[in-house]
Amino acid sequence: MTQLTASPAWQALQLQAQRIGDQHMRDWFAQQPERAGRYSLSDCGITLDYSKNRINDAVLESLFALAKQQQVTSKRDAMFAGQVVNHTEGRAVLHTALRDFSGDSIWVNDSDVTPEIKATQVRIKAFVEAIHNGTHKGYTGKPIKQVVSIGIGGSFLGPKIMSEALKPYWQQGLNVHFVANVDGCHIQDVLAGLDHEETLVVMSSKSFSTQETLQNTLTAKDWFLRSGGTQQDIAKHFVAVSSNVKAATEFGIAEDNIFPMWDWVGGRYSLWSAIGLPIALRLGYEHYEALLKGAYEMDCHFKTAPLEQNMPVIMALLGVWYTNFFGAQSHVLLPYYHYLRGFPAYVQQLDMESNGKSVAAEKETVDYATGPVIWGSEGTNGQHSFHQLIHQGQVLIPADFMLPLKVPNQDATHHAMLASNCFGQTQALMQGKTYEEAYAELEDKGLSEEKRVSLATHKTMPGNKPSNTLLFEQLDPRTLGSLVALYEHKVFVQGAIWNINSFDQWGVELGKVLGNQVLDKIQNADAALDLDGSTNALIERFRNAQ
């Protein structure tokens, strides 16, 4: 047993899970009219109703005891204080500093990082305004109308998905296109429709060494030069965001066109840094700043709310409850808002890259499940496909439903239908349908008794399936900022409980290294095929097909 699974809080939760046994949420709701109010809380424009979970006061008490035992609050404070919490990479983790509006100093290695953060934000604001008001022009004097944002992973998902989620707040007259995939089809498709004289390329790469991003930028540069621009004109059309200013200048980006970021900002937490430049271009600086402010508000909630009323802590503990004590292996996110449809993919990187780990503390192999598979897509579409498995499959899949109470340009009928589907699903998952109910529904259908019994068995739904419902007053930039920070902190709390480092990604790094080795063998026909038999054969097949 590891320290965690042998611990009193863990053992107590195992007992609680046995006690809960087959008790049904349907009965709890019937017995406790106050249940919904008791297990709900609101802050930062977000209401979390977690009453449709397999919990009672005793379970919650044990979960909070686990959080205390695992020193969640002192780990949280260490992160906010700039301590080296990413111990395998020897780095502080301070994405929260990028959205800190307190005016306090924040120290990393004896130096206050706030002046350089503010200075970069001033530069972003000036640049965005110059693009929007037309003072920054292309080399032929045309205003910039198209932005091609090139980056991958955290240098892509945040900017793209947050821009998409805030479509009602878009700045008119400027299009922003996102390219991540190294598959040439993507960049070719995007560039094909553009006029190079009015196009700005934003190259985003924290490391400035990611193959996909470097290649896509080279292709964009080549396109720009072939279209009539010269080397000298590149300065007006290419900017970069990177913590590796040296590599960016060597690549040919003018130093004045490089927006810095820092090694204490993890890739999947980087949208709050200059990596968010495409968001500011898409929305205008004011809305971009509101996004940061919303995240700051959630930071304040996370830092100050008692554990029992702390939204990220509660969501994290519920996840631990199902992952570790009910064997749930995945968690589904269901945004009932078209513009938020990319959010599951965003949380997928955030959560799976952070908590997909198997070593606790310094070097202890875990004997418990860590991060779940995160998946999902926009409601109501899923109701007509994969929800079936959530209702009647053999696996337990906790769900987060999300709905804005008001949407821009609201069509009352559509919005009522959307809400009714969202609420109806959470209700169906919770209450299910008993055999007796299914049997009764089949009366007067002209069925034989045998057929009626058989059909009723198939139509029976166990229910007791857990879900959270997150309601937003409206999904404006501020609330979206709070929502993203809510999930960031949820992931942090789970990592703290599992005692893992949520801030490295060695598995991903290995993929990058091996990918480059294989590329060398693909491009160099003389290179020895000395890898495993399968990979050698695949490379050979590819070589022969070229």
Ligand SMILES: O=P(O)(O)OC[C@H]1O[C@H](O)[C@H](O)[C@@H](O)[C@@H]1O
């Ligand atoms: O920004 P870059 O250095 O180009 O990195 C892009 C991405 O690379 C890796 O895949 C990391 O796992 C991601 O977290 C990161 O966001």
